Amino acid sequence: MADEKKLTPRAQDFSAWYNEVIMRAQMADYSPVRGCMVIRPNGYAIWELMTRGLDDMFKEHGVQNAYFPLFIPQSFLSKEAEHVEGFAPELAVVTHGGGKELEEPLVVRPTSETIIYSMYAKWIQSYRDLPVLMNQWCNVVRWEMRTRLFLRTAEFLWQEGHTAHVSEAEAEEFTLTILATYRRFAEEWMAMPVLTGRKTDSERFAGALRTYCIEALMQDNKALQAGTSHNLGQNFAKAFQVTYQSAEGGLEYVWNTSWGVSTRLVGALVMMHGDDNGIITPPKLAQYQVVVVPIWKSDEEKATVLQASQQVMRELKTGGIRAHLDAREGIKPGAKYYEWEGRGVPFRLEIGPRDVAAGSVMLARRTGGKKMPFATNGLVHSLRIEIDAMQQELLEAAKVRREQNSIRGVTKASFIDFMARDGGFAYGGWCGDAKCEADIKEQTKATIRCLPDEEFRSPEAPTVCMWCNSKATAEAVWAKAY
Numbered sequence: 001m002a003d004e005k006k007l008t009p010r011a012q013d014f015s016a017w018y019n020e021v022i023m024r025a026q027m028a029d030y031s032p033v034r035g036c037m038v039i040r041p042n043g044y045a046i047w048e049l050m051t052r053g054l055d056d057m058f059k060e061h062g063v064q065n066a067y068f069p070l071f072i073p074q075s076f077l078s079k080e081a082e083h084v085e086g087f088a089p090e091l092a093v094v095t096h097g098g099g100k101e102l103e104e105p106l107v108v109r110p111t112s113e114t115i116i117y118s119m120y121a122k123w124i125q126s127y128r129d130l131p132v133l134m135n136q137w138c139n140v141v142r143w144e145m146r147t148r149l150f151l152r153t154a155e156f157l158w159q160e161g162h163t164a165h166v167s168e169a170e171a172e173e174f175t176l177t178i179l180a181t182y183r184r185f186a187e188e189w190m191a192m193p194v195l196t197g198r199k200t201d202s203e204r205f206a207g208a209l210r211t212y213c214i215e216a217l218m219q220d221n222k223a224l225q226a227g228t229s230h231n232l233g234q235n236f237a238k239a240f241q242v243t244y245q246s247a248e249g250g251l252e253y254v255w256n257t258s259w260g261v262s263t264r265l266v267g268a269l270v271m272m273h274g275d276d277n278g279i280i281t282p283p284k285l286a287q288y289q290v291v292v293v294p295i296w297k298s299d300e301e302k303a304t305v306l307q308a309s310q311q312v313m314r315e316l317k318t319g320g321i322r323a324h325l326d327a328r329e330g331i332k333p334g335a336k337y338y339e340w341e342g343r344g345v346p347f348r349l350e351i352g353p354r355d356v357a358a359g360s361v362m363l364a365r366r367t368g369g370k371k372m373p374f375a376t377n378g379l380v381h382s383l384r385i386e387i388d389a390m391q392q393e394l395l396e397a398a399k400v401r402r403e404q405n406s407i408r409g410v411t412k413a414s415f416i417d418f419m420a421r422d423g424g425f426a427y428g429g430w431c432g433d434a435k436c437e438a439d440i441k442e443q444t445k446a447t448i449r450c451l452p453d454e455e456f457r458s459p460e461a462p463t464v465c466m467w468c469n470s471k472a473t474a475e476a477v478w479a480k481a482y
């Protein structure tokens with residue numbers, strides 16, 4: 001049964017609130033191994049729905065799933081200089097197997113570019129074999145000591161897509177197609193508005209030509225990188241000799257992309273929509289979109305309301321609505337409401353003897369507002385409208401909140417002030433100098449989240465760098481980040 005102690009309010013300590021919400025909703029727990037987490041069924045259900053939604057979208061673009069090994073020969077990582085340098089500090093390395101020291105240590109994959117491209121070298125011969133569009137759903141390990149449930153753990157679940165193309169233009173196009181797919185998923189499924197754009201060189205993936213990302217603003221005004229899509233150019237193709245015979249008969253290196261989102265998205269969902277009573281799950285990602293709570297006092301009432309509740313359950317199920325009947329004995333309705341609220345169930349249907357007599361049910365929304373009676377007749381139809389409306393409202397509310405916490409055309413002074421106060425997304429000119437970027441980070445803790453795509457840029461392009469006043473090469477969006 002749920003612990004009825006109130007959660008720490010978000011305004012008081014967002015980080016404490018976040019951990020309490022996840023523990024209270026039984027979404028995850030700490031593991032005996034430091035840095036690792038256990039994803040419990042209530043958390044895994046959300047991830048599972050995420051994977052289904054995304055997987056369908058990838059397949060619409062012709063991507064197929066495959067599976068590559070967990071272990072990678074250590075020498076593979078060294079083949080791409082920038083890649084090994086980027087990942088070396090966080091590698092877990094296996095030196096013994098079957099009681100013997102291994103001839104070559106094996107790295108537990110932090111990401112799979114190297115092993116996948118070593119296989120592509122074998123499989124790709126001709127331009128007719130291209131493009132290769134593969135994805136794998138798997139776990140990866142990056143040795144993290146400062147961990148946060150879902151946001152940063154040593155082992156996490158993700159998908160990593162890896163493609164090979166005949167030209168740079170085609171690889172770039174696919175990189176951006178996936179970026180757009182991530183954005184669509186974030187907005188349509190997670191009700192999470194995101195900025196899309198390119199990472200600066202200092203935030204670029206180790207070994208990539210260009211890294212693109214989706215960035216979201218959490219309720220504490222910190223940014224969260226929610227997904228990345230990389231144009232790898234020919235860096236890995238050259239390291240692993242992934243070549244093909246062109247139509248003209250020459251031997252060419254392929255052009256690669258890689259892209260991924262992880263269980264971090266579950267953490268993003270909590271921080272995007274939760275309130276002081278717990279998580280609010282957008283209906284599309286809710287394990288149960290509706291929970292039915294029958295209310296009775298006498299045995300006679302019990303028989304009536306349970307029968308009516310089961311009938312409602314059958315209709316919801318037939319109508320494709322994910323529903324759960326909470327007919328547990330010995331728990332007061334109020335306690336049940338509290339528990340389901342903490343778990344973020346979008347809608348609750350209360351069915352008491354009077355409702356049965358009136359041919360209706362009481363509908364309560366997780367996002368607040370008055371409870372409303374709905375006729376049992378046509379309930380699926382009414383609920384569908386409510387479900388779509390809540391999904392849309394959550395997105396709209398998140399957009400409004402993001403814009404309220406964004407400023408444009410910052411100067412050095414207004415930027416420092418903004419970051420010292422509540423923070424958020426700050427748009428301003430940037431000179432393109434990594435030194436300037438590093439200074440800003442050191443003095444304000446804010447980093448360039450992305451050089452935003454045109455759609456997100458300010459109407460008037462900045463002319464000078466907001467920090468050093470030299471000529472601006474781009475508009476950038478800064479924020480403190482997870």
Ligand SMILES: [Zn+2]
Binds near residue numbers: 432467
């Ligand atoms: Zn500058």
